[in-house]
Amino acid sequence: MQKIVLNIEMEKAEASAQRPRESGTSTLDLALRAVELLALRHAPMSLGEIAKALGATKPTIYRHLTTLIRHGFAWQDARTGYYAAGVKLMTLGEAVQQQFDVIATSKPHLIQLRDKTSQSATICTLVGEELIVMERVEGRSIIEFGTPRGTRFDFHASAHGRVWLAFGPHELTDKVLAGPLKSWSGEVRTSVPTIRREIELIRARGWAMAPNEMVDGVNALAAPVFDHRGELIASVAIVGSLQFIPSPPLPEQIDAVVQCARAVSSACGWRR
Amino acid sequence: MQKIVLNIEMEKAEASAQRPRESGTSTLDLALRAVELLALRHAPMSLGEIAKALGATKPTIYRHLTTLIRHGFAWQDARTGYYAAGVKLMTLGEAVQQQFDVIATSKPHLIQLRDKTSQSATICTLVGEELIVMERVEGRSIIEFGTPRGTRFDFHASAHGRVWLAFGPHELTDKVLAGPLKSWSGEVRTSVPTIRREIELIRARGWAMAPNEMVDGVNALAAPVFDHRGELIASVAIVGSLQFIPSPPLPEQIDAVVQCARAVSSACGWRR
DNA sequence: AAACGATGTTTCGTTATATGAAACGACTGA
DNA sequence: TCAGTCGTTTCATATAACGAAACATCGTTT
Numbered sequence: 001m002q003k004i005v006l007n008i009e010m011e012k013a014e015a016s017a018q019r020p021r022e023s024g025t026s027t028l029d030l031a032l033r034a035v036e037l038l039a040l041r042h043a044p045m046s047l048g049e050i051a052k053a054l055g056a057t058k059p060t061i062y063r064h065l066t067t068l069i070r071h072g073f074a075w076q077d078a079r080t081g082y083y084a085a086g087v088k089l090m091t092l093g094e095a096v097q098q099q100f101d102v103i104a105t106s107k108p109h110l111i112q113l114r115d116k117t118s119q120s121a122t123i124c125t126l127v128g129e130e131l132i133v134m135e136r137v138e139g140r141s142i143i144e145f146g147t148p149r150g151t152r153f154d155f156h157a158s159a160h161g162r163v164w165l166a167f168g169p170h171e172l173t174d175k176v177l178a179g180p181l182k183s184w185s186g187e188v189r190t191s192v193p194t195i196r197r198e199i200e201l202i203r204a205r206g207w208a209m210a211p212n213e214m215v216d217g218v219n220a221l222a223a224p225v226f227d228h229r230g231e232l233i234a235s236v237a238i239v240g241s242l243q244f245i246p247s248p249p250l251p252e253q254i255d256a257v258v259q260c261a262r263a264v265s266s267a268c269g270w271r272r
Numbered sequence: 273m274q275k276i277v278l279n280i281e282m283e284k285a286e287a288s289a290q291r292p293r294e295s296g297t298s299t300l301d302l303a304l305r306a307v308e309l310l311a312l313r314h315a316p317m318s319l320g321e322i323a324k325a326l327g328a329t330k331p332t333i334y335r336h337l338t339t340l341i342r343h344g345f346a347w348q349d350a351r352t353g354y355y356a357a358g359v360k361l362m363t364l365g366e367a368v369q370q371q372f373d374v375i376a377t378s379k380p381h382l383i384q385l386r387d388k389t390s391q392s393a394t395i396c397t398l399v400g401e402e403l404i405v406m407e408r409v410e411g412r413s414i415i416e417f418g419t420p421r422g423t424r425f426d427f428h429a430s431a432h433g434r435v436w437l438a439f440g441p442h443e444l445t446d447k448v449l450a451g452p453l454k455s456w457s458g459e460v461r462t463s464v465p466t467i468r469r470e471i472e473l474i475r476a477r478g479w480a481m482a483p484n485e486m487v488d489g490v491n492a493l494a495a496p497v498f499d500h501r502g503e504l505i506a507s508v509a510i511v512g513s514l515q516f517i518p519s520p521p522l523p524e525q526i527d528a529v530v531q532c533a534r535a536v537s538s539a540c541g542w543r544r
Numbered sequence: 545a546a547a548c549g550a551t552g553t554t555t556c557g558t559t560a561t562a563t564g565a566a567a568c569g570a571c572t573g574a
Numbered sequence: 575t576c577a578g579t580c581g582t583t584t585c586a587t588a589t590a591a592c593g594a595a596a597c598a599t600c601g602t603t604t
Contacts, residue, residue, distance in 0.1 A: 024589070025591065026589095026591095026593080027590075028591095042583070046579085046580065046581085047580075047581060048579085048580075048581090058581080058582090059582085059583085059584095062581075062583095073587060076581095080580090081581055091580090163586095227595080
């Protein structure tokens with residue numbers, strides 16, 4: 001049984017939203033680029049390859065790799081001498097994820113949601129000013145849509161995002177609608193009044209959808225998660241082919257997502 | 273429903289097994305220590321705190337953080353100005369994990385194993401010369417034993433490890449048995465002939481267990497996963513209280529673990 | 545109200561230290 | 575045997591990381 005996995009091409013969580021700073025340490029810069037290069041490659045690389053890819057000399061990269069290895073961020077194949085990313089990245093990634101305790105709480109509910117709907121289930125959280133996929137439970141259909149942990153969503157062009165516009169703090173909504181609204185496809189609405197009207201609708205019915213927005217033929221269905229103070233802390237959603245999640249979605253799908261969001265909210269102390 | 277989670281204190285995947293090298297770049301060293309510090313803290317830290325914890329001055333750490341932020345490895349809370357670990361670590365951790373395709377293949381089978389036994393299910397892989405937990409599906413008992421992704425196991429003092437001694441390459445077995453054998457508890461056997469005898473037993477019956485070895489009252493039950501060439505590529509195991517996984521384990525538990533390992537092996541091209 | 549302590553941030557001169565050319569040993573394939 | 579990799583080491587040079595001190599803002603405390 002082989003699964004077809006479509007990796008949706010999106011900007012990953014870059015520092016793009018953070019204000020760019022001019023100062024910095026160039027040597028660290030190079031080393032971090034090396035880590036990233038190794039992690040995103042699927043195969044180990046030779047020292048020369050790495051050096052060329054980063055526009056640096058071998059000794060320089062060599063020294064950096066030495067330090068990276070000492071810290072577990074990289075790793076050298078003892079047989080071939082080639083370099084690859086280290087497991088420390090996995091360890092630290094796991095640690096970062098666990099800092100958000102909504103995620104741990106939500107996991108069993110996400111699995112239940114996936115079991116009910118057979119579609120991938122995801123949960124998003126605000127990190128800084130970015131909306132990030134924190135956990136994902138894979139669906140059971142043949143075609144899978146990849147929004148792996150760490151993917152960043154646009155607020156105006158995704159189901160997750162519009163849940164945040166509808167139920168999140170007003171400052172966020174205003175800031176997003178004031179800025180430029182990038183269009184991913186013809187389906188993305190970039191007119192502010194149109195979005196405002198949709199936000200009202202989402203608030204009224206309690207869920208959001210985004211057919212054909214990120215990729216053609218894909219739909220998502222999202223609902224808000226609140227904490228004990230009634231503040232929005234996360235959003236859960238199912239993602240799948242329009243064939244399985246039509247527009248509008250099936251009543252039982254809406255019910256499943258909303259129920260899941262409510263269950264996680266309850267587990268986080270939300271009442272009423 | 274609150275789960276009690278016992279985090280088993282083990283050495284994490286350090287570079288300890290890699291040969292230590294003398295040369296290296298000290299500035300990168302400092303920066304990596306900063307990343308690690310931030311990732312392992314649950315709360316954001318102030319610049320001063322970080323500087324003091326690492327024995328450096330504020331401007332130095334500040335410059336490093338600037339670069340780390342630019343790359344997404346760190347992140348600054350816009351409101352408080354405090355620093356925390358960035359989502360890039362999650363993204364890269366995910367990418368590193370996906371380089372090992374046994375993991376992806378095994379996931380549904382691990383879930384099935386968990387469902388059958390109600391115990392946590394884990395899969396380990398050899399990374400370099402270290403045995404690392406690559407994936408884990410949480411159990412359904414009240415008390416959970418935490419061996420999160422990235423945890424390193426000793427070969428002689430764990431069920432996973434002894435599966436590798438029994439079915440892995442001979443060089444590995446010889447090397448491990450030649451080295452010092454650290455004792456975690458009274459239950460750990462450190463005598464080479466004793467271990468050799470147990471390895472034979474494991475080979476004969478096809479599974480390994482490790483009662484009371486890492487923590488008192490905990491047992492683990494592991495079995496080997498082979499690829500198309502018949503080489504050991506991973507080990508799967510269930511971990512749980514001795515109350516649930518007795519010594520020797522229940523026949524149906526053994527069966528479940530062995531079946532799971534066989535299923536993953538088959539999925540990886542293993543025949544017969 | 546004013547002084548203090550804590551943030552994060554910037555500047556600047558000094559020197560530590562990261563750098564790259566070149567050479568080295570070891571290995572693989574032609 | 576030679577030419578081509580690979581990773582590793584050395585060393586003189588100048589880049590660029592460093593830390594002391596000062597700055598700008600917050601809160602809190604006096």
